[in-house]
Amino acid sequence: MSRVDTAWLRMDNPHNLMVILGVWTLVPRLDYEAICARIAERLLQYPRFRQRVVEDATGATWVDVPDLDIHNHVVRERLPQVRRGQEQKALQAFISKLATTPLDRRRPLWKMHVIENYRDEHGREATALVVRIHHCIADGIALIHVTMSLVDGARQPPKKPKAAAHEAPPALEEWLAHTLLRPLTDFAVRALDAAGDGAAASLHLLRDPARGVSGTLDVAADAARMGVQVLNDAAALALMPDDAKTSLKGKASRTKRVAWTDPLPLDEVKAVGKAFHASINDVLLTAVSGAIGTYLQSRGEEVQGKEIRAMIPVNLRPLEEAWKLGNRFGLVPLLLPIGIENPVERLYEVRRRMRELKGSTQPLLAFGLLAVAGLLLKPAQDAMLNLFARKTTAVMTNVPGPREKLKFCGATLEQTMFWVPQSGDIGLGISILSYGGGVQFGVIGDARLCPEPQAIIDSFRPEFDKLATLALMLPWEE
Numbered sequence: 024m025s026r027v028d029t030a031w032l033r034m035d036n037p038h039n040l041m042v043i044l045g046v047w048t049l050v051p052r053l054d055y056e057a058i059c060a061r062i063a064e065r066l067l068q069y070p071r072f073r074q075r076v077v078e079d080a081t082g083a084t085w086v087d088v089p090d091l092d093i094h095n096h097v098v099r100e101r102l103p104q105v106r107r108g109q110e111q112k113a114l115q116a117f118i119s120k121l122a123t124t125p126l127d128r129r130r131p132l133w134k135m136h137v138i139e140n141y142r143d144e145h146g147r148e149a150t151a152l153v154v155r156i157h158h159c160i161a162d163g164i165a166l167i168h169v170t171m172s173l174v175d176g177a178r179q180p181p182k183k184p185k186a187a188a189h190e191a192p193p194a195l196e197e198w199l200a201h202t203l204l205r206p207l208t209d210f211a212v213r214a215l216d217a218a219g220d221g222a223a224a225s226l227h228l229l230r231d232p233a234r235g236v237s238g239t240l241d242v243a244a245d246a247a248r249m250g251v252q253v254l255n256d257a258a259a260l261a262l263m264p265d266d267a268k269t270s271l272k273g274k275a276s277r278t279k280r281v282a283w284t285d286p287l288p289l290d291e292v293k294a295v296g297k298a299f300h301a302s303i304n305d306v307l308l309t310a311v312s313g314a315i316g317t318y319l320q321s322r323g324e325e326v327q328g329k330e331i332r333a334m335i336p337v338n339l340r341p342l343e344e345a346w347k348l349g350n351r352f353g354l355v356p357l358l359l360p361i362g363i364e365n366p367v368e369r370l371y372e373v374r375r376r377m378r379e380l381k382g383s384t385q386p387l388l389a390f391g392l393l394a395v396a397g398l399l400l401k402p403a404q405d406a407m408l409n410l411f412a413r414k415t416t417a418v419m420t421n422v423p424g425p426r427e428k429l430k431f432c433g434a435t436l437e438q439t440m441f442w443v444p445q446s447g448d449i450g451l452g453i454s455i456l457s458y459g460g461g462v463q464f465g466v467i468g469d470a471r472l473c474p475e476p477q478a479i480i481d482s483f484r485p486e487f488d489k490l491a492t493l494a495l496m497l498p499w500e501e
Contacts, residue, residue: 024076024083024159027350032076032083032159034446035125038275038469041158043166044122045441046114048143049150049434055099055137057432058152062135063093065173071160071348075131083159088131097135100153110142114151115281121155122279122442122467132157143437144285150434158444161348163422164338169348175430264414266332269319271416271472275448278470282477283440284484286461291491298494299367301374304421306490307455307462308359308377309370311419313486314464316361318479329362331416333453336443355380356415366489417451418443424458442467 024032034041066072074085102113117138126132138151156166171177266272289303296306316326333356340351357376363369420443429436440463443452450472454465464483466476473479 024085025349026082028159029083031350032078032157034158036447038123038277039445039447039449040123040125041444041446042122042126043154043156043158043163043441043444044118044281044467045154045156045170045439046118047152047154047431047436048141048438049152049431050143050147050437051434052139052148053137053150053432053434055097055139058135058137058150059093059097061173061432062097065177066169067091067093068172068179069169069348072131072133075129076159091131095130096133097137100136100138101140102138107142107146111144114138114141115283118153118442119278119280121153122281123277126155126157132160149437158350162338162350162352163336163420163441163443164340164352165348165350167422167424171425171429173431174436175433266414266416267329269324269326269329269331269416270322271315271319271331271451273448273450273472275450275469276471279467280470280474280476281442281465281467282480283465284463284480286438286459286463287484287487289457289460289462292462292487295487295490295494298497299370299490301370302377305370305374305377306487307421307464308357308373309366309490310483310486311453311455311464312359312361312363312369312373313366313489314479314482315359316364317482317486318475319361321478326362327364330358330360332356332358332414333417333419334415336420357419359417366486367493370490413447415449417453418445418449419453419455421455422457424456426457426460428459438463440465 031041070087071085073088073091075088077084077086100117102110102117105113117136121136126134133154133156135155136153138153141149141151143149160166161169172179292303292306295301296303299306301309315331316329319326334354335357336352337355338352340347344351357380360369360372360376363372422441424439436459439458440454440456442454442465445452445467450469452467454467456463456465464480466473466479468474468476468479
């Protein structure tokens with residue numbers, strides 16, 4: 024197991040498991056054995072899903088599990104009988120319980136729960152498929168690739184060449200070169216090139232030092248600027264001030280609660296963003312910030328002028344390599360302006376902050392931090408990572424999904440949602456997912472620090488509607 028993945032494996036603690044949670048709503052209901060057959064046929068083609076983890080003092084190793092029984096990993100479930108219209112609350116309670124239920128370390132670290140008696144928000148008979156996958160297997164981008172391999176008409180995953188039986192693990196020096204230096208060059212070059220950032224030239228220079236001999240002064244200047252950027256970003260990460268004191272910060276418990284919204288039409292979000300010359304992401308983060316601020320105010324807290332820090336994952340891998348699984352992402356801190364009441368002012372402030380993050384090397388530095396943490400014993404790793412957890416209120420991710428609704432074993436995948444894990448004592452996870460022409464917003468909260476995540480969810484649409492109403496008042500552009 025790579026050192027980065029080992030770090031994620033060891034981050035498990037009793038109140039925050041490093042397990043990615045997701046749920047599919049499938050209409051009409053599906054046969055349990057048909058689901059098992061599809062999962063066995065498609066998912067088990069990825070070696071990680073048929074391997075368990077063995078840990079020792081030097082790290083962790085993936086070990087094949089012979090004759091894996093798919094029924095141990097795809098299990099049947101039934102929700103308690105509830106009044107019509109209360110099915111989603113029952114499903115939320117079920118998922119909340121799973122959020123603090125550890126996966127069995129004696130088996131591959133994933134499990135799926137087939138809820139056979141679910142009805143969706145329209146009262147239709149449906150199957151809810153709840154998925155739990157440990158973060159050490161893969162990050163969100165890779166798991167989207169895995170998910171897409173399960174649906175009807177999906178392509179087979181690429182075949183990874185088998186390593187030679189006598190192949191030894193890389194030496195520490197070689198591992199450091201490939202795991203730390205290369206992400207700071209190869210992955211970064213692709214990311215910065217895609218963003219059109221001139222600083223990519225300096226990283227090309229690092230990847231090919233010989234070019235520096237005949238390089239131009241402009242390239243040297245870019246390299247110098249990148250050096251300053253790296254130093255500034257490293258200082259910003261190391262010297263982050265403590266986050267604002269709110270009821271969302273504190274000692275986490277061992278109980279979780281989840282909630283999610285109904286889909287918001289993606290075209291409406293695009294229209295609002297266009298009206299204010301902002302991105303879709305800017306609009307959604309503005310609504311999230313407003314919803315959190317409204318929630319805290321409803322609990323009697325003063326939020327004017329306050330901001331809270333959220334850690335946002337940034338992909339560092341080429342999309343064509345997502346099938347390789349593992350974790351290849353960094354983290355960047357974003358301060359959410361929860362204390363700005365005016366929604367337009369809040370939107371422009373979010374837009375400004377997001378633009379400042381473009382070209383930042385902080386995600387790469389965070390990736391390197393996780394790689395180093397994977398080399399340490401767990402107490403030392405915990406001390407390193409908890410330093411950042413203490414300075415953060417939330418983990419937040421925004422994942423773009425397919426624009427058209429998909430099919431699974433002939434049923435329509437009507438809705439999909441997922442929740443990101445939190446480390447240390449972070450008590451709030453925020454997920455934004457676009458799928459099938461809609462956008463959904465999900466929250467997972469520690470029951471002690473965020474006892475009413477549904478209240479945050481309920482404020483999301485009103486905050487978006489404020490922006491939409493103001494957008495209608497603007498002059499129309501031809």
